[in-house]
Amino acid sequence: MPAAAVGLSHSPLIGKNDPAPEVLARVDEAVDTARTFIRAFEPDLVVLYAPDHYNGFFYKEMPPFCLATEAHAVGDFGTTAGPLSVDTAAAKALAQGVLDRGVDLTVSARMTVDHGFAQPLEVLFGGIDQVPVVPVFVNGVATPLGPVSRIRALGTAIGEAAADLDRRVLFLASGGLSHDPPVPVLDGAPPRVADALIEGHPPTPEQRAKGEQRVVQAGRDYVAGSTAMIPINPAWDNRLLDRLERGELAEFDSWTVDGMAKEAGGSAHEVRTWIAAFASLAAASGAYDMVSRFYEAIPAWIAGFAVVTAQGR
Numbered sequence: 001m002p003a004a005a006v007g008l009s010h011s012p013l014i015g016k017n018d019p020a021p022e023v024l025a026r027v028d029e030a031v032d033t034a035r036t037f038i039r040a041f042e043p044d045l046v047v048l049y050a051p052d053h054y055n056g057f058f059y060k061e062m063p064p065f066c067l068a069t070e071a072h073a074v075g076d077f078g079t080t081a082g083p084l085s086v087d088t089a090a091a092k093a094l095a096q097g098v099l100d101r102g103v104d105l106t107v108s109a110r111m112t113v114d115h116g117f118a119q120p121l122e123v124l125f126g127g128i129d130q131v132p133v134v135p136v137f138v139n140g141v142a143t144p145l146g147p148v149s150r151i152r153a154l155g156t157a158i159g160e161a162a163a164d165l166d167r168r169v170l171f172l173a174s175g176g177l178s179h180d181p182p183v184p185v186l187d188g189a190p191p192r193v194a195d196a197l198i199e200g201h202p203p204t205p206e207q208r209a210k211g212e213q214r215v216v217q218a219g220r221d222y223v224a225g226s227t228a229m230i231p232i233n234p235a236w237d238n239r240l241l242d243r244l245e246r247g248e249l250a251e252f253d254s255w256t257v258d259g260m261a262k263e264a265g266g267s268a269h270e271v272r273t274w275i276a277a278f279a280s281l282a283a284a285s286g287a288y289d290m291v292s293r294f295y296e297a298i299p300a301w302i303a304g305f306a307v308v309t310a311q312g313r
């Protein structure tokens with residue numbers, strides 16, 4: 001089955017706290033390469049693995065992962081609000097295929113998603129409704145988190161199920177790599193914050209604007225060096241990309257949740273989306289080749305920022 005993968009870091013700070021023009025130019029070139037790759041591949045289905053940042057999933061019920069048969073974006077950090085063009089029939093077929101393979105998948109018939117999903121669709125496809133998509137939420141921020149092996153199992157099961165669809169499938173990962181942006185944490189949160197993380201009260205426009213401003217300020221503080229955030233870790237990021245490039249996906253099973261957070265920051269768990277996407281590509285194609293690989297540490301975006309394309313053999 002024709003299959004490909006693209007990994008793209010997201011950042012709420014893109015366009016809001018940009019790095020120097022020469023850095024932006026290098027990112028633009030890498031993103032253009034990914035767009036050209038996608039145009040040449042001509043996918044007719046995108047399986048999009050992305051995290052949520054307490055806009056759609058809350059501690060009242062927090063699944064490790066969840067596949068959507070319909071989805072709606074909230075429109076945070078300047079992304080578009082509205083429905084994603086979910087291919088419901090393909091989503092249902094993949095969900096059944098994953099469950100049949102013994103992975104306990106949660107399904108949402110009305111998923112709420114945020115910039116984690118919307119940004120890659122806008123950047124690569126020009127909008128959130130431009131391509132048939134199956135959104136797959138992968139928890140990358142809300143501890144406790146299970147072992148990475150389960151994410152690899154999810155990605156493998158989705159890749160195997162996708163191979164039965166007879167479609168041209170692009171597996172797209174959104175997030176990571178090492179980064180430690182200000183995302184609220186339940187442990188030790190004051191009661192009002194804890195209640196919001198558990199119940200998920202939709203923020204007022206003023207509350208959303210205040211939260212977004214806090215992230216922008218964190219980006220400025222990070223560039224200025226006055227921050228307690230765990231630093232971007234290019235060595236860790238490149239180790240991850242090396243393993244993806246060599247197809248050594250089983251090696252990720254030994255990566256621990258605590259170790260990942262300590263070495264690469266609280267949001268480094270977003271790399272679970274990358275591991276899922278590449279596991280899907282490996283399962284759908286048997287083997288793959290990395291076609292392009294861009295990486296740069298971008299403090300203004302609080303991101304170890306990567307853009308990668310890979311083609312199934």
Ligand SMILES: O=C(O)CCC(=O)/C=C/C=C(\O)C(=O)O
Pocket residue numbers: 010011012053116175176179181182183184211212214215267270302303
């Ligand atoms: O209100 C808030 O605190 C929102 C925080 C938030 O959404 C941060 C997101 C950061 C990323 O998506 C990232 O750097 O990957």
Ligand SMILES: [Fe+2]
Pocket residue numbers: 010051053116175176267270
């Ligand atoms: Fe994120």
